[in-house]
Amino acid sequence: MTRSKQARRTTIYDLASLAGTSASAVSAVLNGNWKKRRISSQLAEKITRLAEEQGYATNMQASLLRREKSHIIGMIVPKYDNRYFGSIVERFEDMARARGLFPIITCTRRDPQLEIEAARTMLSYQVDCLISTGATDPDRITEMCSAAGVRSINLDLPGTLAPSVISDNFEGARELTRKILLNCERQLHEKNPLLFIGGRGSDHNTAERIRGFRQAHSELNVSIGEENILPCGYAPEKAEKALDELVARGVSPAKGMFVNSTISLEGVMRWLRRAGPIDSQDVVIGCFDWDPFAALLGHHIEMVRQNVPAMLEKMFEMIESGQTKPVVVQVPPIMPDEEGLLISREGELKAETAYRNAG
Amino acid sequence: MTRSKQARRTTIYDLASLAGTSASAVSAVLNGNWKKRRISSQLAEKITRLAEEQGYATNMQASLLRREKSHIIGMIVPKYDNRYFGSIVERFEDMARARGLFPIITCTRRDPQLEIEAARTMLSYQVDCLISTGATDPDRITEMCSAAGVRSINLDLPGTLAPSVISDNFEGARELTRKILLNCERQLHEKNPLLFIGGRGSDHNTAERIRGFRQAHSELNVSIGEENILPCGYAPEKAEKALDELVARGVSPAKGMFVNSTISLEGVMRWLRRAGPIDSQDVVIGCFDWDPFAALLGHHIEMVRQNVPAMLEKMFEMIESGQTKPVVVQVPPIMPDEEGLLISREGELKAETAYRNAG
DNA sequence: CCACTTTGCTCAATCGATGAAGCAAGAATT
DNA sequence: AATTCTTGCTTCATCGATTGAGCAAAGTGG
Structure with missing residues (x-):
């Protein structure tokens, strides 16, 4: 060790002088187009070996500065x-x-x-x-x-x-709402409007989900009032607070809930445990998003899982096809099946299948 | 629009010719050391305004190539x-x-x-x-x-x-094991060895946690056999499979479990639901890691939460102090308090407090 | 043996930002 | 008036990789 510290990183110039050749040749070898540049395979091999030995790593900053695309x-x-x-x-x-x-x-x-x-x-x-x-x-x-x-x-x-790739929030919410309403009827023997909670009223997804929520109610002839729609934000404590305030206003919260995200669900579950109906098992919940533990909570919680693989596939397709028009591609989320078997790896597999079929 | 597309991004040279000055002046102004370089504030203002107008963004690749540190x-x-x-x-x-x-x-x-x-x-x-x-x-x-x-x-x-910053796995596991054993005694009125499940036997954390697990057993005079220790990997299905195999071998799994991660806990919960003891509420669980929904599962699940804020604080301290010696800093994890109130934001606050006190 | 092609390289400009060195014009000092 | 200092810039080399252009040597064909 002549140097106190490897102060500077190895560059193509270092490799060039070690190999007794030019930086240009080293560059050609290391970025793989040495055949186009007619470098002999002996030299290529020598340079490759030296690069390995010296633990050379391309300086991306320099490389990208010169290249057209950064990748x-x-x-x-x-x-x-x-x-x-x-x-x-x-x-x-x-x-x-x-x-x-x-x-x-x-x-x-x-x-x-x-x-x-x-x-x-x-x-x-x-x-x-x-x-x-x-x-x-x-x-x-x-x-x-x-x-x-x-x-x-x-x-x-x-x-x-x-261009945008999003879930089909309207259809997903409509379907989920319908399921929750049916669960309510089956389990609680009542057909009352659900409570929609979580999300931001100003964001497109929440708005669409509320639209689907209303649609399902009207299809099943259940009427809903404004007090049943609480897009209070995403954070758990916001959902918790919104429920507290609802109760404080003298409204007794519905026994069926449409929760707009797992994060809001956290707040809902905490509220149920702290201040909810005596037997919180009597609450029927659906959640637009999936979490493996939430799926295991005692309540029968229906969860819609957004189809991430399919969404990303669509997204990369757009990139590759050079799409620039502001189209909106809607990907159907994955609905729980009859047995409610949307848990963890099964869900993963299902998503995988859905994605293949979609592609 | 004379150009079909903004083909090239604005550079300091573009700004320089727009401002009728040199690239060097533009550079000095935009990276903030124009005072040192004695650029008049008029020119500085003009350049700043132009940069704003043109939506200029520094080319980091070029900048970093020249700078000493990349940050x-x-x-x-x-x-x-x-x-x-x-x-x-x-x-x-x-x-x-x-x-x-x-x-x-x-x-x-x-x-x-x-x-x-x-x-x-x-x-x-x-x-x-x-x-x-x-x-x-x-x-x-x-x-x-x-x-x-x-x-x-x-x-x-x-x-x-x-240098390394890790949780104090031994003490955390010892404490957690002790709690689970006490819960077992209180709830199930029995004092049997627990099952350790999840993680990789080869990784340091798992080994330390097993050591703490053994230590707590011996302190409470409970003896454990090898069959009670199952570091089967982290994935949920691995935990699930390990439990199945245990049963297949004719061993009836302990009613108290130390689960080595929330990811393994996913598998354990699925197994309990599918193939566990008839009344799976009779299983007492502790988990080394925290999840808000797992905290809400019916089982009394003790969860140790690793003190992320404190760990990262220590880590950045090391960076700033230039520590290079391979020291190992152990950060105590946050134990659940008596009321088991380690859920979500409370946990966050607690972590915050723990971190402040630690610092 | 000469013209031409192919092989295997080297040279040098370039990407955009940076900053040391330098320079001209005006201000201050002697 | 001559000298020095200050202000406000500009010039140019540089960071490391890339690549078009070019060039010498070896090979091929006539």
Whole structure:
């Protein structure tokens, strides 16, 4: 060791002088087009071996500066605290890598300001394409992207300026609502309107789910009032508080509930345990989203699982086909089957199947 | 629009010619050290305005190529399918940004090969520091990093070549085991050995937890046999299968269980529902890790929550202090309190408090 | 033996941002 | 008036990889 510390990383110039050749040859060998550049296989081998020995790693900053495309694909995502976004991210990384892209992901905690900053940072890193997942203002991000000549796609929540891939929230909610109503009838022998709780009234998905919710009620001839619709936000404590306030206003909450996300379900379950009807087993619940433990809670909880594999497949199809028109592709979510067998790996398998059939 | 498409992004050269000045001045203004470089505030303002108008974003690839440090901090993480890693990632991003670093995270699905590839890619992107979270072979990654002159730190699972921040698995497991044993005695009026299930026998955390598990048994004068220890892996179906096999071998599984992760708990709960003792409410469970819905399952489930905020605080302290010696910092996990009130936001608050007191 | 092709490389410009060095014009000092 | 200092810039080399252009040597055909 002549140097106190490996101060500088190995570059192609170091390898070139070690191999007694030029940086240009080293570059050609290491990025695989040495045949086009007519480098002899002996030299190629020598360089490859040296690179290995020296633990050489391409300086992407330098490489990308020169290249036309970065092959970096960015994604912003609201939270990592539920299975839906978790599986989106995990699968996105996987699919991106399988396509030779480098995924970078940033969590923006549903903070509009952070979303913008994150998008700007991603543009700085020269992403070729940016996916806005569940963004509060996807169009703003699309504008920033197109100003920089970068494609963008909306996932989970749609925008009007870029193509979007979302769940079929209306149909999913209609079907789920119908199931909950039927469960109520079967288990509680009553046919009362359900309570819709969670989500933001201002977001497209929540609005569509409320529309499906109303539709199912009217199809089954159950009338609902405004007090039954509580899009109180996503955080658990917001759902909890909304239920408390409902009770404080003298309304006795419905025994059937449509919960708009697993995160809201957390709050609902806590409220039920703390302040709910005496026998909280008498509450019938449906949730638009899936969680393996929620599926095991004593209550018969119907859960709709969004079809993440199919959604991401559609999304990558759009990227590959160069789609730029602001179409909205709706992917049907996976409904629980008759036995309510939508738990964990079964669910995964089902999603897999659904995706194959969709593709 | 004279151009068919914004083909190229705005660069400092574009801004320079628009402002009738030099690229150097633009650069100085935009990276904030225009005072040192004695640029007039008029010119600074003009350039800033133009940059805004043109939607300019620094080309990080170019910038980083020139700069000494990248201010990029990388993290590899096994999975996004549980709250523990989810909160690690979310908080890591947050803390990194608060320190002016750019976090990039990659999920390696507990795949040793993918871990190595991910580490190499991160080195290519010139990370200043790489965090290996729950890596199967952290020392290998440390070696790669130090060959490139990059720091690395292990999180969750320790290594021998770089500093590590982990939970105090031994004490946590000892305490948890003791609680489960006491719960068994109280609820089932029996004092039998527990079943340890989940995790990899080869990983340090599992080994330490087994050690704590044994210790607590011996302290309470309960003897345990080898058949009570089942480190069958993390996936839910592995736990499920292990329990099936146990029964197939004619062993009747203990009514008290120490489950090594929420992911394994998923499998255990499914097995209990499918093939467990008739009244599965008679099973007493403790889990090393926390999940809000698992906390609400009918069984009295004790959950130890790893102190993510404190762990990450320690980790960033190490980064800032330039620690390179392979010390192992153990952070006590948060034990459930007497009322078992370790659910969701309360838990968050508690973690917050624990972290403040720790710091 | 000469013209021409092929092989196997090297040279040098380039990507965009950065910052040390330098320079011209005006202000301050002697 | 001559000198020095300050202000407000510009010039240019540089980071490491890439790639079009070019060039010498070896091979081929007539």
